[in-house]
Amino acid sequence: MSKxxxxxxxxxxxxxxxxxxxxxAMFRRLASCCPPGTICSTEEAVRYSVGQLGADIxxxxxxxxxHLKELNRAGLVQMARKGKxxxxxxxxxxxxxxxxxxxxxxxxxxxxxxxxx
Amino acid sequence: MSKxxxxxxxxxxxxxxxxxxxxxAMFRRLASCCPPGTICSTEEAVRYSVGQLGADIxxxxxxxxxHLKELNRAGLVQMARKGKxxxxxxxxxxxxxxxxxxxxxxxxxxxxxxxxx
DNA sequence: TCTATATTTCGACATGTATCGAATAGTAGA
DNA sequence: TCTACTATTCGATACATGTCGAAATATAGA
Numbered sequence: 001m002s003k004x005x006x007x008x009x010x011x012x013x014x015x016x017x018x019x020x021x022x023x024x025a026m027f028r029r030l031a032s033c034c035p036p037g038t039i040c041s042t043e044e045a046v047r048y049s050v051g052q053l054g055a056d057i058x059x060x061x062x063x064x065x066x067h068l069k070e071l072n073r074a075g076l077v078q079m080a081r082k083g084k085x086x087x088x089x090x091x092x093x094x095x096x097x098x099x100x101x102x103x104x105x106x107x108x109x110x111x112x113x114x115x116x117x
Numbered sequence: 118m119s120k121x122x123x124x125x126x127x128x129x130x131x132x133x134x135x136x137x138x139x140x141x142a143m144f145r146r147l148a149s150c151c152p153p154g155t156i157c158s159t160e161e162a163v164r165y166s167v168g169q170l171g172a173d174i175x176x177x178x179x180x181x182x183x184h185l186k187e188l189n190r191a192g193l194v195q196m197a198r199k200g201k202x203x204x205x206x207x208x209x210x211x212x213x214x215x216x217x218x219x220x221x222x223x224x225x226x227x228x229x230x231x232x233x234x
Numbered sequence: 235t236c237t238a239t240a241t242t243t244c245g246a247c248a249t250g251t252a253t254c255g256a257a258t259a260g261t262a263g264a
Numbered sequence: 265t266c267t268a269c270t271a272t273t274c275g276a277t278a279c280a281t282g283t284c285g286a287a288a289t290a291t292a293g294a
Contacts, residue, residue, distance in 0.1 A: 008145070012138040019133035020282080025125050031222040050241060063283055065242055070281095084240050084291050095222050102216035105148040137252080167271060180253055182272055187251095201261050201270050 011101055014094075017074030023067045026053050027076060031090045049085035128218055131211075134191030140184045143170045144193060147207050166202035 018024050030048060054064040068088060071077040078091045135141050147165060171181040185205060188194040195208045 008138050008142050012136055012141045015132040015141065016136035019129055019136045021125050021129040022282090024129045024132065028125070028222070051239095059282085060284055061241070062243080062285075066282075069242085081241090081290080084238095086241060095219050099216060099219035099222075102212050102219070105145070105212050105216075139252090168269095176252085177254055178271070179255075179273080183252075186272085198260080198271090201268095203271060 011098075014074050014076060014098060017071050017076055020067065020070075022057055022059060022063075023071055025057060026064075026067060027071060027090070029053060030077060030088060031095055047087045047089045049087060051085075053088060128215075131191050131193060131215060134188050134193055137184065137187075139174055139176060139180075140188055142174060143181075143184060144188060144207070146170060147194060147205060148212055164204045164206045166204060168202070170205060 018027060030053065050065060050068055051061065053068070054061065057064070059067075068077065068079065072079055075091055076094050077088050079086050079088050081087075135144060147170065167182060167185055168178065170185065171178070174181070176184075185194065185196065189196055192208055193211050194205050196203055196205050198204075
């Protein structure tokens with residue numbers, strides 16, 4: 001019951017982080033394997049510096065940094081400094097958890113009792 | 118590629134609609150089957166009046182109406198007057214489409230590797 | 235240590251959002 | 265038609281967000 005409410009709060013926070021087109025684009029790039037124009041291979045991918053993430057997004061670097069902070073706050077993206085740069089990657093389990101929110105709804109189209117109190 | 122950008126805008130709009138805990142709770146209820154205190158059967162459910170949707174959410178009816186309008190604007194929820202009440206239901210395909218956003222991401226192998234140059 | 239590069243923080247501003255209660259509007263029934 | 269019920273719209277208010285450029289911070293290398 002309280003778990004239900006916390007769930008909602010958590011997912012709402014994550015959806016909020018994804019509600020800005022710029023942030024969503026950054027997240028999707030991070031969540032996908034290969035950067036545009038690159039051939040995907042298993043050794044590559046999944047970590048970007050802040051600047052790289054905003055490569056084809058037309059906003060200032062400070063705004064970019066702000067958005068990354070939001071994604072990080074929501075627990076979707078993790079960050080760590082590596083030399084001059086700050087590496088970013090999608091937090092493990094994030095995508096699966098988000099997918100599960102909708103999968104749980106569509107999996108049981110007409111039978112679900114969890115709301116009852 | 119242009120489709121890619123439009124995609125992002127569309128999904129961002131939808132995530133925005135789901136970014137408020139109250140709206141998310143309303144959406145989830147609508148996406149699930151039974152109203153509280155009701156026995157679930159196939160003929161019932163899936164449609165709620167505005168008031169029913171906010172039954173256990175502690176906000177004013179005008180705020181509730183506002184949130185429903187947002188969900189409707191984002192294309193997640195459809196509404197139609199039926200007598201004194203306004204019925205609400207989840208727009209067809211909505212859940213599947215939202216799920217597909219994350220499924221498409223998680224389908225890719227998620228191996229963490231080098232930073233892109 | 236000085237410099238170039240990468241990123242964050244700060245201050246400012248315009249715009250958007252959540253919320254309420256009151257007023258308004260649509261509908262069903264007495 | 266009058267009334268009760270349901271929902272929307274309106275006006276107001278407080279707060280949050282996206283954005284920028286400038287200043288500050290962190291790091292690597294000359």
